[in-house]
Amino acid sequence: MTYETLNYAVDDAVATITLNRPERMNALTKVLEAELRTAIEAAGRDNAVRSIILTGAGRAFCAGMDMDELEVLPPEDIRAEEWMRSYDMNRRADYQTRYSYFPAAPKPIISAINGAAAGLGLIMALYSDFRLASDKAVFATAFAQRGLIAEHGIAWILPRIVGHANAMDLLLTSRKIDAQEALQIGLVHQMVPADALPDAARQLAHRLGNDVSPRSVRIMKQQLWEAPFQTLGDAISSANTEMVMSLRSEDFKEGIAHFVERRPARFPGN
Incomplete structure (x- = not known):
């Protein structure tokens, strides 16, 4: 465009x-x-x-x-x-x-x-x-x-x-x-x-x-902007839900792999 x-x-x-x-x-x-x-x-x-x-x-x-x-x-x-x-x-x-x-x-x-x-x-x-x-x-x-x-x-x-x-x-x-x-x-x-x-x-x-997970950045940006409208309990509950999803993500797998293998990260972003 x-x-x-x-x-x-x-x-x-x-x-x-x-x-x-x-x-x-x-x-x-x-x-x-x-x-x-x-x-x-x-x-x-x-x-x-x-x-x-x-x-x-x-x-x-x-x-x-x-x-x-x-x-x-x-x-x-x-x-x-x-x-x-x-x-x-x-x-x-x-x-x-x-x-x-x-x-x-x-x-x-x-x-x-x-x-x-x-x-x-x-x-x-x-x-x-x-x-x-x-x-x-x-x-x-x-x-x-x-x-x-x-x-x-x-x-x-x-x-x-x-x-x-x-x-x-x-x-x-x-x-x-x-x-x-x-x-x-x-x-x-x-x-x-x-x-x-x-x-x-x-x-x-x-x-x-390049250095951090795009998926993590996306979710954490949303968390930070949503937090002013939440109670602490709401923020914890939402974070717990997101944590489960992050542990199942491709970016989490890559986050562990590049650390163990001592190489630059190649996060797919999902």
């Missing part, structure tokens, strides 16, 4: 999705939003893909919604059916909404944040499984400066990542923070020099694709 506003490439089991509107700092339009969802769903279904990298072309990751579209955006668009379709009918409804489909993707998503991540750009990074930042990255919620609110569930997810006080600060003040502060408060997992970011993201992607 060809895309108008992003680049999509698969190489060595890694799908790289690059938002490609550098002249507009990769600001979201309805076309880009739709293409991004299509690309992530395609990567999720592709058996040749084991991990996904999301990044931006030029000097920005994503500067949020394109202001030209925001000015004429109908208020009811926020709940339009086209954005709320199900990604995976076996997942909670919480993960079948406009941006929370990121957690429903069966492959880990790595946001390689190369520059500004504001508004919806920050939300996409938060819904990713890993956040690696260039030392030139800048973060802002921006909503309060536009007369908006904490949209798309950011009031739920941001405090779980950076804590209540930091979330209150970032949301209510709309102030910008640099990559160093983002690292200090736990907003990002790692900060690297700008020219090292692509390699750092690919190294992580390759580790997820």
Whole structure:
């Protein structure tokens, strides 16, 4: 499939999705939003893909919604059916909404944040499984400066990542923070020099694709995103069920075999 506003490439089991509107700092339009969802769903279904990298072309990751579209955006668009379709009918409804489909993707998503991540750009990074930042990255919620609110569930997810006080600060003040502060408060997992970011993201992607079981990664990603809605007993019960299935899996057999035989793993992914 060809895309108008992003680049999509698969190489060595890694799908790289690059938002490609550098002249507009990769600001979201309805076309880009739709293409991004299509690309992530395609990567999720592709058996040749084991991990996904999301990044931006030029000097920005994503500067949020394109202001030209925001000015004429109908208020009811926020709940339009086209954005709320199900990604995976076996997942909670919480993960079948406009941006929370990121957690429903069966492959880990790595946001390689190369520059500004504001508004919806920050939300996409938060819904990713890993956040690696260039030392030139800048973060802002921006909503309060536009007369908006904490949209798309950011009031739920941001405090779980950076804590209540930091979330209150970032949301209510709309102030910008640099990559160093983002690292200090736990907003990002790692900060690297700008020219090292692509390699750092690919190294992580390759580790997820080659060194560990894709089946384990898929199930554990689901466990971690489902756990906030579960009691401890529910989490244990679900884990016990999944453990039985994992012990019967081909990846478990390979996990034992490559350890005993002292060779690199060759996980089939099932």
